[in-house]
Amino acid sequence: MPEGHTIHRAARDQTRWIAGETLAISSPQGRFAEQAGQIDGRRLDTVEAYGKHLLYRFENAPTLHVHLGLFGRFTHHKVPAREPRGAVRVRFSGSRFILDLNGPNACELLEPPQIAHLLGRIGPDPLRADADPERAYRRIAKSKAPIGLLIMDQAVMAGVGNIYRTEILWRQRLHPETPGAALSRQAFDALWADAKDLLALGVKSNMIVTVDLERGRAAKTKYRERTNIFAHECCPSCAGAIRRFEMAARRAFVCETCQPPV
DNA sequence: TTGATTGTTACCGG
DNA sequence: TCCGGTAACAATCA
Numbered sequence: 001m002p003e004g005h006t007i008h009r010a011a012r013d014q015t016r017w018i019a020g021e022t023l024a025i026s027s028p029q030g031r032f033a034e035q036a037g038q039i040d041g042r043r044l045d046t047v048e049a050y051g052k053h054l055l056y057r058f059e060n061a062p063t064l065h066v067h068l069g070l071f072g073r074f075t076h077h078k079v080p081a082r083e084p085r086g087a088v089r090v091r092f093s094g095s096r097f098i099l100d101l102n103g104p105n106a107c108e109l110l111e112p113p114q115i116a117h118l119l120g121r122i123g124p125d126p127l128r129a130d131a132d133p134e135r136a137y138r139r140i141a142k143s144k145a146p147i148g149l150l151i152m153d154q155a156v157m158a159g160v161g162n163i164y165r166t167e168i169l170w171r172q173r174l175h176p177e178t179p180g181a182a183l184s185r186q187a188f189d190a191l192w193a194d195a196k197d198l199l200a201l202g203v204k205s206n207m208i209v210t211v212d213l214e215r216g217r218a219a220k221t222k223y224r225e226r227t228n229i230f231a232h233e234c235c236p237s238c239a240g241a242i243r244r245f246e247m248a249a250r251r252a253f254v255c256e257t258c259q260p261p262v
Numbered sequence: 263t264t265g266a267t268t269g270t271t272a273c274c275g276g
Numbered sequence: 277t278c279c280g281g282t283a284a285c286a287a288t289c290a
Contacts, residue, residue: 069269273281
């Protein structure tokens with residue numbers, strides 16, 4: 001489910017719902033119980049997103065790091081609390097909202113050196129105002145690895161996942177197997193700008209939208225109508241067949257007419 | 263019950 | 277060092 005837009009959206013919403021409050025933090029499933037004890041009853045200062053990572057900064061307590069992975073989800077509802085559904089790893093209970101976290105890849109307390117290490121190993125995030133695209137460009141320009149792997153490599157650029165990878169490369173008319181070093185500076189700049197625009201639209205829409213839609217129409221469309229070639233059979237531009245293949249064990253799609261191999 | 267899934271990490275061989 | 281392949285893990289749904 002989650003790519004970078006989901007994470008930034010969660011940070012934005014959760015800041016509104018529970019930041020600044022003193023929270024009751026529990027672990028209904030029990031697997032996080034010991035750590036939950038360390039942040040239970042603390043005030044949540046900020047919720048920040050870095051690529052696909054979330055950091056919950058508490059007053060006088062370690063920072064909670066969450067990564068949703070492939071299956072992680074947040075659910076929220078208004079108080080009073082209802083029964084946890086499924087394997088709830090951690091529950092945040094605020095004065096107005098209850099937030100449950102299920103299935104995260106990472107859910108752990110970190111001290112400042114560990115946070116520095118985490119932030120040091122992820123690349124610039126197009127959704128962040130402090131992102132430095134030069135760092136991504138330098139990595140791509142000197143790499144022979146395919147651009148389809150590079151833009152999904154969180155150490156190169158943070159936030160893009162399999163769907164945005166597919167859609168951005170189609171929009172930029174770049175074949176996923178093009179070596180990074182073969183991209184011109186202009187092509188990189190356009191790719192970065194497109195990633196930024198699409199991720200920002202994703203945060204605003206709370207869904208992945210990579211096609212042009214009338215304003216406010218996104219909610220009325222079906223999942224498949226919001227993407228160009230991801231999980232599609234035909235190219236919306238040339239009507240040719242979409243080729244499916246695998247890249248790093250993830251499904252990949254390409255229109256080899258619109259995205260000619262280099 | 264099986265398979266698939268919008269992710270990451272560790273490890274290994276070339 | 278870099279790159280590509282593999283396995284393991286996470287939870288839910290069709």
